[in-house]
Amino acid sequence: MAELRRYRQGSGAPAATLESVTQQARRLTLNWSDGRAGQFPLMWLRDHCACDQCRHPLTRERLYKLLDDPLWERLDGGDALASFEFDASALTLTWRDGHVSRFDAGWLYQRCPGQELATLLPTPTPWPTHFTPSHVSHADFIDGSDGRSRWATALLRDGLVILDQGPCELEEVSRIAESIGPMRSTNFGARFDVRSVPNPNNAAYTAIGLELHTDLPNWRQPPDIQLLYCLENDAEGGESSFADGFAAAETLRAENPEAFRVLSETLIDFRFQDDGHDIAVREPVLDLDESGNPREIRFNNWIRDTLSLPPDRIEAWYDAYRALWQILRRPEGRVELTLEPGQMVAFDNRRVLHGRNAFDPNTGKRHLQGTYLDLDMLQSHLRVLSR
Numbered sequence: 001m002a003e004l005r006r007y008r009q010g011s012g013a014p015a016a017t018l019e020s021v022t023q024q025a026r027r028l029t030l031n032w033s034d035g036r037a038g039q040f041p042l043m044w045l046r047d048h049c050a051c052d053q054c055r056h057p058l059t060r061e062r063l064y065k066l067l068d069d070p071l072w073e074r075l076d077g078g079d080a081l082a083s084f085e086f087d088a089s090a091l092t093l094t095w096r097d098g099h100v101s102r103f104d105a106g107w108l109y110q111r112c113p114g115q116e117l118a119t120l121l122p123t124p125t126p127w128p129t130h131f132t133p134s135h136v137s138h139a140d141f142i143d144g145s146d147g148r149s150r151w152a153t154a155l156l157r158d159g160l161v162i163l164d165q166g167p168c169e170l171e172e173v174s175r176i177a178e179s180i181g182p183m184r185s186t187n188f189g190a191r192f193d194v195r196s197v198p199n200p201n202n203a204a205y206t207a208i209g210l211e212l213h214t215d216l217p218n219w220r221q222p223p224d225i226q227l228l229y230c231l232e233n234d235a236e237g238g239e240s241s242f243a244d245g246f247a248a249a250e251t252l253r254a255e256n257p258e259a260f261r262v263l264s265e266t267l268i269d270f271r272f273q274d275d276g277h278d279i280a281v282r283e284p285v286l287d288l289d290e291s292g293n294p295r296e297i298r299f300n301n302w303i304r305d306t307l308s309l310p311p312d313r314i315e316a317w318y319d320a321y322r323a324l325w326q327i328l329r330r331p332e333g334r335v336e337l338t339l340e341p342g343q344m345v346a347f348d349n350r351r352v353l354h355g356r357n358a359f360d361p362n363t364g365k366r367h368l369q370g371t372y373l374d375l376d377m378l379q380s381h382l383r384v385l386s387r
């Protein structure tokens with residue numbers, strides 16, 4: 001069964017064993033010793049055969065093509081299956097053409113159609129009021145899988161995690177990022193320096209305060225994860241703040257459902273322009289998933305473009321936007337901290353907003369290095385660490 005284990009998700013086989021199997025037309029019903037019953041369409045079973053002909057022996061990717069199999073030319077019932085046998089831990093099917101498929105009972109138990117598949121990933125959880133983010137030391141992160149797992153778990157769950165006591169070395173942020181996945185490039189490069197420069201092309205490269213925002217809402221797919229690594233921070237000011245956009249959206253929905261509706265249903269324009277770029281998109285401030293829960297927030301006051309709505313919708317949109325903005329500013333919903341040299345914040349840029357107070361470049365230096373990562377790479381990293 002080694003070949004089946006290769007693509008099994010989750011850990012270990014369940015305690016329950018297979019007790020009975022019956023066929024009804026184009027399905028098998030499987031009953032386990034703990035009372036669970038599962039209905040498996042024959043086509044599903046044939047499609048998930050894990051033998052070396054049906055899955056590539058090395059990559060374990062599917063080779064079997066349902067569409068090319070003469071077995072399904074007549075979709076008239078159960079005649080695809082010639083016979084089946086089972087014991088407590090396995091089910092063996094012999095198909096009409098003589099092909100044999102063997103399934104581990106535990107593997108099937110975890111995949112009963114209609115049942116949520118177990119995931120190794122933590123569920124994103126909105127911040128309670130006065131939320132305190134998790135900290136992981138740089139040494140624990142570098143040394144072993146435990147520190148990395150704690151870091152990635154907190155980031156996926158809370159959308160924010162802090163790494164402490166790293167070296168004050170240029171490019172440490174790139175090394176950290178690349179140990180997880182390729183850095184996600186944007187018009188600001190793959191890795192960027194946040195400091196006050198003479199000819200800035202965006203507000204982050206000045207010394208002004210930055211209201212809570214998400215980065216690059218003017219892209220169809222804004223960067224998922226942002227890493228900001230502090231190298232120097234001895235200028236006066238420059239304190240950081242963060243707020244959970246999903247928690248704020250939920251508060252808005254509870255307090256002002258109409259504002260929530262307006263922000264999720266109205267598409268507005270976001271646009272960034274400099275000498276070489278003009279990147280623009282039309283999207284809502286709150287993007288909801290199929291269940292109506294916030295999936296993404298786009299909030300960035302300085303690159304919000306001209307509001308082009310019919311006049312009778314403009315006031316309502318501004319009222320809704322101001323209501324959300326007010327919630328985001330509430331102290332009980334914000335995390336405030338002063339980044340120390342060697343500290344790195346990582347956050348979900350499509351959920352958690354970040355900002356900073358103005359700083360005075362005449363009183364000292366402030367320098368952060370940052371980059372972005374795709375969420376896919378962070379999730380992959382945690383799954384691999386859990387193997």
Ligand SMILES: C[N+](C)(C)CCCC[C@H](N)C(=O)O
Pocket residue numbers: 188192194202203204205214215216217218272300303370
């Ligand atoms: C930090 N870094 C400069 C890379 C990005 C800042 C982006 C913030 C905002 N979306 C904007 O385009 O102005």
Ligand SMILES: O=C(O)CCC(=O)C(=O)O
Pocket residue numbers: 194204210215238240354355356368370
């Ligand atoms: O300077 C900071 O602390 C934050 C910079 C920022 O908001 C950004 O890079 O997008």
